[in-house]
Amino acid sequence: MTIDTSGKWWVGSEPADVEEYLKAFKAEGYDVDRFKLARCQCKAESFHLAIDDDEGAARRTCSACGAEGFIGDSGKYFANTTQSYECVECHSLTCNVGVGFSLYELNNTDVRWLSVGVRCSQCGVLGCMIDWKVGGGNDPDFLERV
């Protein structure tokens, strides 16, 4: 894993670099205690990402097979796409997606805050597309829904 921080944007050499980015970014000042990289059931790691900025929700669509998935509790809240991922640098429409979870306590799984990190599939520019406060984030499989 290598992140180039010399330019205007941080650039990651591989998908897993999203984790380091989110840990440094610390959305709303919250530490990222857990991280999970999105991987489709078809094994692809490149997605289109739609967010609902009004509700605080995100949906990813696999660029290989078209399968959709809601991140965290987004399935309950996603209403309208207010923005779709587009790379700030090369305008690619697909990205790797990684989710950072901030927990209330390190030894349990109650999620307090969630941040959705992205890495451009083409040029590697890293970013945080959206983050939100989680209510009822203690579902057993919450940390798996990325």
Ligand SMILES: [Zn+2]
């Ligand atoms: Zn797929």
Ligand SMILES: [Zn+2]
């Ligand atoms: Zn790009």
